Amino acid sequence: MSLVNTKEMFKRAYEGHYSIGAFNVDTFDTFKVVCEAAKEENSPVIIQITENVIKYFGEEYLMAIAKTASETGIEMALHLDHGRSVEICKKCVDLGFTSVMIDASSMSFEDNIRLTKEVVEYAHKHNVTVESELGSITGIEDDSTVEDKYGHFTHPDQVVEFVTRTNIDSLAVAIGTAHGAFKYKPDEKPALRFDILEEIEQKLPLFPLVLHGSSSVPKERLALVNQYGGQLAEAKGIPEDMLTEASKRAVCKINVGTDLRVCFTGEVRKFFVEQPKEFEIRKYTTPARNAVKEMVKDKMRNVFLSSNHAKVD
Numbered sequence: 001m002s003l004v005n006t007k008e009m010f011k012r013a014y015e016g017h018y019s020i021g022a023f024n025v026d027t028f029d030t031f032k033v034v035c036e037a038a039k040e041e042n043s044p045v046i047i048q049i050t051e052n053v054i055k056y057f058g059e060e061y062l063m064a065i066a067k068t069a070s071e072t073g074i075e076m077a078l079h080l081d082h083g084r085s086v087e088i089c090k091k092c093v094d095l096g097f098t099s100v101m102i103d104a105s106s107m108s109f110e111d112n113i114r115l116t117k118e119v120v121e122y123a124h125k126h127n128v129t130v131e132s133e134l135g136s137i138t139g140i141e142d143d144s145t146v147e148d149k150y151g152h153f154t155h156p157d158q159v160v161e162f163v164t165r166t167n168i169d170s171l172a173v174a175i176g177t178a179h180g181a182f183k184y185k186p187d188e189k190p191a192l193r194f195d196i197l198e199e200i201e202q203k204l205p206l207f208p209l210v211l212h213g214s215s216s217v218p219k220e221r222l223a224l225v226n227q228y229g230g231q232l233a234e235a236k237g238i239p240e241d242m243l244t245e246a247s248k249r250a251v252c253k254i255n256v257g258t259d260l261r262v263c264f265t266g267e268v269r270k271f272f273v274e275q276p277k278e279f280e281i282r283k284y285t286t287p288a289r290n291a292v293k294e295m296v297k298d299k300m301r302n303v304f305l306s307s308n309h310a311k312v313d
């Protein structure tokens, strides 16, 4: 199967009450194991890439890897995460991405609509689906910082107008998730505003919603980093049962990047401490790759409920 857009994936996810993991991959190692996880779980998958990651891979390498991965018998979309301009979105459409996100959520409502519409008009001509964000999801995105820790949740009264005027394919909503490892203060309890989600669902029946900032930051993964010389402060992520609850509802795409990074880093640190004389790259990345793969498989199977839902011809 070649790369697909998200239209059909989301329709089935909505009807089947599961969501599709959208994993931020930073290097070839994580790219490959996320694809392998999808294959082993028979799950659809979204590989998402930021502008900086495109630069890191190089456009030609990135597209060749994505094409090869999609031909291994997985249902996969290649998605631009947090496109900050119309230009980068159009560029990714031209490169062969099958899905793009235009993030103009920090702009006024009217400007957000204007930019989103421009991307949609271009992308749809090329059969590429478009995600846009309304409201502000707090935390660290790529290398820029979104301020206002408590964020501005998506206002249910704006969603119908936004979706109708832009003609987007999916909407990223702010209901209490946050980017990065440090989503909550130590004394704060993780919470998602399911009341807002419900209002949005009611206003947009059958429309796919997206959750950003959805790493769960497992305690044992954080502990491993620190046990082997890391200095990560205490962090809390989104509890898995809340993500499952969201998956059963209108949320069709769940974004995860931090968990992969923390998991990979802990395993590499452990290896270096335990085997200080080793310098073979494949040796020290193998436990990290295996651990990330298992983590992704677990999310697909037990959290997002997307295992055994891939449509592969």
Ligand code: 13P
Binding pocket: 024, 081, 082, 178, 179, 180, 181, 211, 212, 213, 214, 215, 216, 255, 256, 257, 258, 259
């Ligand atoms: P996390 O930082 O919670 O993994 O979120 C990633 C994300 O939403 C990328 O868009």
